[in-house]
Amino acid sequence: MAMRGWRKKFWMGSAIALVALASCSTGSSSSGVLPGVQAIVFEQRAFIGADGNDVVTQGNRLTIDYRRYVPGGGVFVLSPPTPDGTLTNLTESFAGVDILGLDVSFDATQVVFAMRTASDDNYHIYLANVDGSDRPRKLTFGMYNDIKPIFVPGDRIAFMTAQPYTAMGTRADEYEHRREVTQLATISISAGDADRRLCAQNLSHSADPFLMSDGRVGFSRWEHLGPVNDVKLFAMNTDCTQMVAIAGQHDKPANGLLQVQEISPGQFISIATSRQGTIQAGTLVHIDARARSGATGLALDEQHARFDILTPAVPTDATSPASGVGRYRRPFPLGDGRLLVSWSDGDVNGRNELADTAPNFGLYVWDPETGHRTLVYDDPDVWELYALPVRVRDIPPVNQGVIGPAPDPTTPAVIGSVDVTVTSLDETVAGGSLDGMTLSEALTHTRRVRIIEGFSSEVGAIRQFGLTRHEGAAILGEVPVLADGSWEASIPSLLPFHLQPLDEFGLAIRNQLLWIQAMPGEDRRCGGCHEARSGTILPRTGPTTLAQQAGPVDRNIPIPDRLELPWFNAPAGENVQDVFNAACVSCHSGGAGDPFAGRSYTVQITTRDGEMLTFEIPYLDLSERLIDTYYEREVVSYPASYVSLLYPSAMFEASDVMGEMPPIWVTPGEARTSRLIAKVNAVSEDDASSWAYDTPPHPEDVGGSLTREQRMVLIRSVDLGGQYWSRHNVDGADMWRMARY
Amino acid sequence: MKNLHIANPVLGLLLVLASAGMASAQEPPTIFDPVHGEISPGTAAPSEAELMDVIRSGAPSRLMGLLEHGEMVECNACVPLLEAKLLESGNAGVRELAAWWLRRRPFAVGAIMNRMRLTLEGDADPTRRSRAAEALGELMDAHSLVPLRRAVEGDADGAADTSAMVRASAVLALGRLNHPAGNAVIAYAIEDTDVSVRRAALSVVLIVNFYREYDALVSALGDADPVVRRRAAQLVGEFRPCPPSRRC
Numbered sequence: 004m005a006m007r008g009w010r011k012k013f014w015m016g017s018a019i020a021l022v023a024l025a026s027c028s029t030g031s032s033s034s035g036v037l038p039g040v041q042a043i044v045f046e047q048r049a050f051i052g053a054d055g056n057d058v059v060t061q062g063n064r065l066t067i068d069y070r071r072y073v074p075g076g077g078v079f080v081l082s083p084p085t086p087d088g089t090l091t092n093l094t095e096s097f098a099g100v101d102i103l104g105l106d107v108s109f110d111a112t113q114v115v116f117a118m119r120t121a122s123d124d125n126y127h128i129y130l131a132n133v134d135g136s137d138r139p140r141k142l143t144f145g146m147y148n149d150i151k152p153i154f155v156p157g158d159r160i161a162f163m164t165a166q167p168y169t170a171m172g173t174r175a176d177e178y179e180h181r182r183e184v185t186q187l188a189t190i191s192i193s194a195g196d197a198d199r200r201l202c203a204q205n206l207s208h209s210a211d212p213f214l215m216s217d218g219r220v221g222f223s224r225w226e227h228l229g230p231v232n233d234v235k236l237f238a239m240n241t242d243c244t245q246m247v248a249i250a251g252q253h254d255k256p257a258n259g260l261l262q263v264q265e266i267s268p269g270q271f272i273s274i275a276t277s278r279q280g281t282i283q284a285g286t287l288v289h290i291d292a293r294a295r296s297g298a299t300g301l302a303l304d305e306q307h308a309r310f311d312i313l314t315p316a317v318p319t320d321a322t323s324p325a326s327g328v329g330r331y332r333r334p335f336p337l338g339d340g341r342l343l344v345s346w347s348d349g350d351v352n353g354r355n356e357l358a359d360t361a362p363n364f365g366l367y368v369w370d371p372e373t374g375h376r377t378l379v380y381d382d383p384d385v386w387e388l389y390a391l392p393v394r395v396r397d398i399p400p401v402n403q404g405v406i407g408p409a410p411d412p413t414t415p416a417v418i419g420s421v422d423v424t425v426t427s428l429d430e431t432v433a434g435g436s437l438d439g440m441t442l443s444e445a446l447t448h449t450r451r452v453r454i455i456e457g458f459s460s461e462v463g464a465i466r467q468f469g470l471t472r473h474e475g476a477a478i479l480g481e482v483p484v485l486a487d488g489s490w491e492a493s494i495p496s497l498l499p500f501h502l503q504p505l506d507e508f509g510l511a512i513r514n515q516l517l518w519i520q521a522m523p524g525e526d527r528r529c530g531g532c533h534e535a536r537s538g539t540i541l542p543r544t545g546p547t548t549l550a551q552q553a554g555p556v557d558r559n560i561p562i563p564d565r566l567e568l569p570w571f572n573a574p575a576g577e578n579v580q581d582v583f584n585a586a587c588v589s590c591h592s593g594g595a596g597d598p599f600a601g602r603s604y605t606v607q608i609t610t611r612d613g614e615m616l617t618f619e620i621p622y623l624d625l626s627e628r629l630i631d632t633y634y635e636r637e638v639v640s641y642p643a644s645y646v647s648l649l650y651p652s653a654m655f656e657a658s659d660v661m662g663e664m665p666p667i668w669v670t671p672g673e674a675r676t677s678r679l680i681a682k683v684n685a686v687s688e689d690d691a692s693s694w695a696y697d698t699p700p701h702p703e704d705v706g707g708s709l710t711r712e713q714r715m716v717l718i719r720s721v722d723l724g725g726q727y728w729s730r731h732n733v734d735g736a737d738m739w740r741m742a743r744y
Numbered sequence: 745m746k747n748l749h750i751a752n753p754v755l756g757l758l759l760v761l762a763s764a765g766m767a768s769a770q771e772p773p774t775i776f777d778p779v780h781g782e783i784s785p786g787t788a789a790p791s792e793a794e795l796m797d798v799i800r801s802g803a804p805s806r807l808m809g810l811l812e813h814g815e816m817v818e819c820n821a822c823v824p825l826l827e828a829k830l831l832e833s834g835n836a837g838v839r840e841l842a843a844w845w846l847r848r849r850p851f852a853v854g855a856i857m858n859r860m861r862l863t864l865e866g867d868a869d870p871t872r873r874s875r876a877a878e879a880l881g882e883l884m885d886a887h888s889l890v891p892l893r894r895a896v897e898g899d900a901d902g903a904a905d906t907s908a909m910v911r912a913s914a915v916l917a918l919g920r921l922n923h924p925a926g927n928a929v930i931a932y933a934i935e936d937t938d939v940s941v942r943r944a945a946l947s948v949v950l951i952v953n954f955y956r957e958y959d960a961l962v963s964a965l966g967d968a969d970p971v972v973r974r975r976a977a978q979l980v981g982e983f984r985p986c987p988p989s990r991r992c
Contacts, residue, residue: 124947124975146950146978167950183951226784233784258786277786279812280805320786321809353803463953464886464923466847472815608852611824611859618851630850638854638887646850659820734886735924738954 036368036377037337037392042082043366044093044114044133045390046102047382049075050361057361067163067185067210067283069126069148074099076385078116080133080393086380093131094118096138101126104151104162107133107391109398115142115160117150126150128162130192133393142195150185153212153220154192155241156398157405161212161220164188168204174499176206176227176459176474184208187222187243189405200409202243203497203520206457206474210234211333215265218399221249223261225278228457228501229473229672229724231516234259234278236271236290236305242404244525250292250308252517257285257319262333268301269293272334272342275312277321282362284330284351286317287342287369294537304536306427313371323350332364333389342369345388346376366390412497415559416521418528419491421540421548423449423484423504425531428513434675435510435685435695445512446504446532450688452490453503453511454479454558455723456565457518463733469570469645470653471671473724477565480558481505488531489548491555496523503722504532508685508695509715510675511722561743567729568720571627571642577731579720582713583625583644586702592626592643599623604662621647622665641727648679649725674721685718686711792819799825804833808841815848823852830856830879831863831872839875843882857883861891864914870907877910881917892917893929896936908938915941919948931957934976939969946975950982958985 037043050073052058058073077094093114094100099121106115112133119126126148131139143149145166152162163185168174175184187202187209207225215221221238235251250271251260257275261283264272269292276285289311294304312319316328324330332345346369347362349355355362365381380387423446430442437445458475460467468475479500482492494500499518503511513532521527530540542548571580583591590596602622609615618632624643632640640646648668654660668679684700687693688711694700702709720726730739790798790810798810799822811826822845829842847853860883863876877895880888895914898904905911915933918926930952933945946964949955962985964976 146975146982231784232787255785258784277809280809321806353806356803356805460884461922461953464884464889464921466853466884470850606818606851608820608823608849608855610852610855611827614855616851616855632851632854638857638885640850640854654816654818659818735953738924 036379037084037343040084040337040392040394042080042088042133042393043084043343043379043390044078044080044105044107044393045366045380045387046078046105046116047076047385047387048102049073049385050363051075051384057359059356059359059361067150067208069103069150069165069185072101072119074101074121076101078102078105078114078118078131080114080135081380082393084379084392086378088380091135093133093135093139094129098122103148104153105389105391106153107393108154109396111393111395115152115154117148117152117162119148128152128160128190128195142190142192143199144196148183148185149188151211153214155189155214155220155405156218156401157241158192159189159241159405160192161187161189161241163209163212163222164201166201168201168497174204174206174458175461176225184225185210187212187220187239189241189243198409200243201412201497202239203246203522204499205518205520206459206499209237211262213264214399216268216397216399218402221263221265221271223259223263225259226517227474228516228518229514232258232278234261236260236263236273236292238303240404241402242522244404244522245527246520247303248305248517249303250290250305250310252305254308254310256288256310256312259285260288260290261285263290264333264335266336269303272336274331274333275310275319276330277319280321281330281352282355284332284345284347284362284364286315286319287313287331287334287344289313296537302537306533306536314369314374321352323352323354330362331369334369335391337368337392340371342371343367343379343390343392344369344376345386345390347386362386364388410496410523412523414496414523415493416496416523416525416527417491417493417555418454418500418519418521419548419550419555420452420489420529420531421542422488422530423452423490423532424488425534425540427535428533430513432512432675434673434681435506435508437506437512437675442513442532445506448506449484449488449504449512449532450507451481451483451505451509452492453481453505453719453722454492454494455501455503456495457499457501458730460728462728462730462739463735465728465733469641469725469727470649471725471727473671473726475729476723476726477562477567477729478719478723479560479565480556481509482556482558485549485553487543487549489542489550491528491548491550491553492558493555494521494558495560496521496525506695507687507689507693509688509718510680510685510695511673512675514672514722516672562730563740563742566719567731568716568723568726569729569732570645570720570727571732573729573731573736579716580627580642580644582709582716584627586707586709586713587625588627590702590705590707591623592628593621593624597624602663604660604664607659607661620650622663623647623668645727649727652725669721669725671725672722674718677721680718680721683709683714683717685714787813789817790814792817792821795819795822796825799829804835804838808837811841811845815845823849823856827856827859830860831875839878840882843879847883847885853883853885857885857888861888864891864895864905864910865902870905870910873905873907873910874913877913877917881913881920884921886921886923888917888921889923889925892921893926896929896933896941908936908940911936911938911941912944915944916948919951922952924954927952927955927957930955931960934960934964939972942967942969942972943975946972946979949979955983958983961985 077092080091081088097120101119103117117126128143129139147165149164152160155161165183191198207227210223212222219238224237225234236249239246259278261274271290274285275288292303292308294302329348330351334342334344345364347364351362364386366379366387367376432445456477484490501515599622603619606618627642630646652667666678670677674680685695826842860876860879892914895905
């Protein structure tokens with residue numbers, strides 16, 4: 004690629020300055036930067052478009068940038084690894100190349116990479132020889148992106164894919180309505196797509212797989228569940244089983260932990276940055292996830308993972324660093340404490356967009372002793388990324404699960420706990436009969452575990468799931484906890500779930516805000532309700548739990564049999580509104596007997612034409628009367644019950660709201676602390692005279708009545724997140740009623 | 745009269761914790777709230793003034809990030825500015841996130857949808873009509889099915905749009921809408937006279953639910969355009985539809 008004039012001048016000057024700086028700071032020439040390494044392999048990505056202008060904004064938004072196709076890149080071997088080394092282009096025979104991730108085989112003879120070409124609509128996995136012999140071999144061919152491949156033991160390749168899973172596609176959170184979130188998958192080197200195995204789904208992207216020394220695959224995972232919205236570190240076996248958290252679930256220095264590599268067992272090097280707006284670049288952070296005490300051998304403890312920022316001058320968010328500080332991408336540990344990194348000076352954020360000037364990532368060795376970078380290679384007209392030394396490495400143990408045929412996806416999985424009362428979480432429970440108790444004490448009151456399936460607006464044409472940040476939800480079951488604190492259930496494999504331990508009143512004691520999943524036939528037994536990772540939880544009553552002895556409760560049920568809680572417009576008997584219609588609207592519909600009659604607040608919206616639209620929201624109206632947002636035939640909004648109950652919790656900084664605001668009737672995901680639930684109260688499943696709250700149950704206090712099941716509809720609806728939509732009231736609900744999975 | 749500033753204590757707490765975290769950028773903030781669960785660092789909601797400032801002059805990715813974090817910020821003054829972005833921004837990501845934010849405004853989205861429909865049906869500029877169609881898809885409301893279908897097929901109330909760019913955008917919007925009644929329109933578009941529309945239609949077949957219009961896919965195997973033929977072959981391979989003449 005020809006070097007443009009200004010860029011060439013800048014490059015020449017910078018190169019001289021960098022070499023001088025390197026010499027000053029390290030006392031060695033760049034030719035000695037990587038002693039013992041004969042060659043490195045890396046990818047070049049173009050950032051200059053066909054019109055000659057920089058392509059800056061594409062790919063800047065997300066943790067992964069597979070929507071940024073800018074042709075002009077390639078996979079290169081640099082030998083020796085110096086600025087004047089010889090470059091070999093392994094993808095020279097293809098036109099319009101863009102590369103998204105690569106890895107070197109254990110014997111250092113092959114490179115696997117993800118490439119999109121001019122003649123392809125998607126990124127696919129390719130295999131090439133490091134020496135450049137033979138044309139690269141294409142291993143995947145689907146109508147979806149396969150990216151970021153790595154070699155894993157068992158002659159397989161793990162990577163991320165946007166392949167749809169079922170008729171419903173891949174679960175994708177509300178930010179990803181394209182239904183193109185990336186999930187993990189593997190293929191065999193010899194068979195490619197013919198031996199393709201999908202891992203269990205998350206509701207958002209998974210990204211940046213890396214191999215761990217114990218043979219597991221680590222990866223970053225974008226977590227979106229209610230108020231949670233960030234990128235954490237996970238690991239799984241190469242057969243996709245035992246997906247577990249490693250770090251970032253309880254604490255971390257930035258929103259996203261990306262492009263992680265293992266330094267040694269339990270210790271990792273990562274990029275920490277905001278999830279978006281920094282072109283996947285950030286500060287270098289050392290992660291130590293080793294359990295500090297109580298464990299025999301190596302144990303990872305994600306609750307107490309420690310983070311040490313190695314480049315403190317680099318912002319952990321999208322703000323601009325000082326000149327010369329720049330940002331880093333994918334660090335690779337060289338084994339001597341130093342890191343092979345990509346680095347760019349400048350803002351590496353939105354200011355690059357405003358200036359229409361892309362950052363320039365080059366390859367450097369970063370020394371933790373001095374904090375200095377030493378140039379390895381930089382072509383100023385392209386980015387150099389994902390560099391790896393070409394050298395033989397040990398093959399970690401092969402997971403036996405990858406040997407033999409792929410599992411049948413219809414085979415259920417089993418989940419459960421040895422003793423649900425065991426926890427390491429230092430929390431206090433608020434609301435209901437357990438108000439003020441420690442979580443540990445409160446969990447001794449657990450009667451059931453609610454299993455909640457997550458899905459998103461891939462179910463159909465909905466603007467969002469309602470006035471809530473929670474995704475779609477369906478209850479697979481509320482499984483009894485036995486006398487020893489154990490429980491087990493068989494559930495559909497591959498889907499994302501989260502759990503809620505319930506008290507005798509059906510109220511969630513805690514809401515697990517993390518998706519869990521299991522592979523076909525997998526047994527996933529937790530010790531407790533987030534037990535300490537450094538200990539062992541044993542059954543209270545013998546070698547096996549009571550739940551194991553009884554066998555798992557069968558909750559491997561098809562979609563129509565799962566309990567969903569549509570607010571309105573589903574068949575009679577399925578709606579939350581049905582409860583209000585039966586027991587509440589006689590008093591709470593604005594009529595003469597309504598204690599809140601005449602009380603309301605208003606929301607004003609000024610349209611682009613300058614027209615002022617005013618909407619009046621009742622203080623509390625539980626009727627199905629539609630709030631007047633009907634406008635020029637286009638939109639009918641939610642019933643009064645939904646707006647008056649959910650709007651107070653849905654918006655904030657609402658300076659355009661005028662009038663008397665009601666209390667937070669509903670806190671989505673938390674029935675226990677919601678005013679609505681405290682008012683109606685919750686009754687014990689054992690004793691019809693035992694109530695969760697000290698206040699008199701309502702409407703019984705005014706002569707009305709609600710059955711326990713009616714109360715449970717309200718409690719479940721709030722605990723799930725206060726969604727309006729489900730697969731039962733969306734257009735196409737009749738199709739969902741025939742869908743199994 | 746009471747103006748609501750922070751109506752939600754959960755989010756208020758989020759703001760407080762996030763602010764504390766920002767005060768000392770290098771000290772890892774505690775992000776686990778014992779009552780409300782995990783609070784993610786760096787996702788603090790912006791103020792209305794911050795939102796307005798970035799909408800007016802911020803970089804696209806900064807705007808997109810702030811809109812996401814400001815998902816629940818009630819900002820009346822932001823509505824018309826973001827509505828303008830739907831038709832006027834040259835950045836597809838900005839248009840997408842603007843629609844994402846606007847569709848969370850239950851009291852504003854009706855008027856916006858109405859104007860997008862009117863733009864799609866009557867604006868002289870095909871680029872604006874195309875973006876209006878795109879916005880109707882992003883606003884994710886089933887009421888947009890009718891105007892989008894009309895733009896592709898035409899109906900008793902109006903002819904199909906004469907611009908292939910607009911028809912292609914309408915097809916992509918139907919894919920985004922993911923309404924079961926849109927599947928027949930997508931199938932219709934697979935036989936459009938313009939290749940860009942046919943390609944657009946094939947690109948959404950895999951992302952809508954319950955697509956069963958297999959005949960259109962089989963017909964596209966004989967398309968004059970090689971890309972259409974390739975995509976059709978991939979889709980036929982994906983669905984493996986059973987020919988009417990055989991028992992499968």
